[in-house]
Amino acid sequence: MTFDKAYCEELGGNVTAYKARREFFAQNDLDFKFSFFCPDENCNVELTGVNIYAIGKVKHKPHFRTKKNCSHSYDCSIVEELDKEAKSIDKGSTTAASHGQKSNKYPDEFILKRPKKENQNKSEQSDDDDFDIEPREKIKSTTTTTTDAKPHKTSYLENVVDSYEDMNEQERKEAYITLNAQRRSYHSTFKKIQYFQDGENFIFYGEIEPIKVYGDNYSITFKDRVWIDNKPYPVNMYITDDLISNYRLSRLFRESIDTLAKQGSNSKDARCYFVGSYPEVKEIQRKEGNIFTVYEVVISNLDHLVIKFEK
Template sequence: MKFDTAYSLSLDEKLSIYDVRDLNFDETTAFDSDKDSFLCPNDECRATFDTGNALSTFNAKNVNYLRTPHFKNKTSTRHIDGCRYASTHKTTTGENDDEREENFPSEWLLTRRQYERKNPVVGTEGNVPLDPTKAPSSRISTPLPASDTAPDKTSVFAHPVECYVSNIDDKDKLKSMPLKIGDHTATYWTFFKKIEYLQDNKGLIYWGKIKAIKDYTSSFRIDFEKKVWLDRKPYSVNVYLSKKLIENYRKRKAFLEQIKAAADSERPLYCFFYGVTPELQQVPSKKNPDQTFGVFSANIENLDHLIIREAPGVEGL
């Protein structure tokens, strides 16, 4: 059985797997999911067992992943009778439920969630028994539901993107699931807009297939395959990632590893971003500096709101 939320022993909070991924790559936070213990999100079930009764974290540390990240039971994980997280079959790496994200957050928070460590990090060999008389805290810095189910809100962009991509074959679901970003509420289907239709509306999550990634050593430009038509003319679309933006990014190492691998990759990759809308600009021609040509371009303002990844199935849209 796979699920999205688990209790972190070191942070004394219930985290989504996307929170865990975000923390693993954050260079400003001392966090390593391999040294933490993740336990059942059901408070009653968790208090029954010691901290060695842990879960596994699938794709928690892979910079690039092909299958939906999640928590899952180990073969040794135990649950109390009636716990909704109890697995009725043997957990294996090849489970077919790894392919779809079913925990849709109804709101994506643009302000990043903050974490405050409450307990020392412990490895699986140094676990300390959990006192069943102490109810584990469900406190979190950014208000989320106190239940053991998946959080209704997320501040990690990868979560709504994974919901969209992994459910791309179920348009009815995407058209029925609500999503709030800032003051605007719509469906997942409405919020995600193909890059070639960026003129339709602003303030959406734009995405498209990458044509090329230009590596300027300390900065990058992402060129999209599809063009935008304006006044019966096609215009190229790109987004620019500045040196200052990258150097100040809290996940700089992971991001550089990912984008450089993407630049050299021959696999079809897609870019999703939010917060800026490419606008038509006139740029000088390299061959003829006195001449200009039009291109839809934007400078990315927040790398937390940009993702480069594979997205099988979206080509059929």
């Protein structure tokens, strides 16, 4: 049985797998692991975090599952909800436990700028504080219709990207998400980099060339060129050491990009997603004196950049 959320003792509340993943890579103890339990306050069955501590491409997106040979309490509200969802999806099914899967709801709103929270001890906290931590309580019963379901908001681009890659083409056309107050299907929200001139309010993506390393800095170039005035131009981005060092998840990002850079031309299907930035024309003068024109993406927030690849 799999879950999107779990109660985490160390974080003091119910968290998503993406929140747990970020908190893990934000600390320096490589041997530290979180303790996870059922989100229902009356059910203390232990859960396992799946792909929370992984770097690179994984087969399944981060989630939680019930440990083997462990059972939820007889009145666990989580199991009751899964049972209702399973029956609404397939009238011929018996219980959610028989399927061993939860019917996951894809995020339907991406929060580009996280709100800051006030605190008694500090005037304001960081953008990644307890915004995604919920109190542990018995889950209230909900209806099974999509229109009445509670909105699933996320500020983690990785969550949205994983959902997009998890969908087939039909699901991408049927599932909707709000980005900067504009609601569109996943299919219409994700835009291939060569079509960036269609507008700014998209999640851009594309396969990338082998990453080039310049000291502690990195250069990323998309394989597909953009055609402007019947001429092809490359689209790239330059990730500086300062930007990475000041990032809360610098260990995760640096380990990921170093792993990919070392693969060089052996990397398979490496692709990059970004949001909140837009390619701008840039002219570079070479040593020979001629001018080289590129379109550069200036990334100021690494939360808005996701790189996927196979290890």
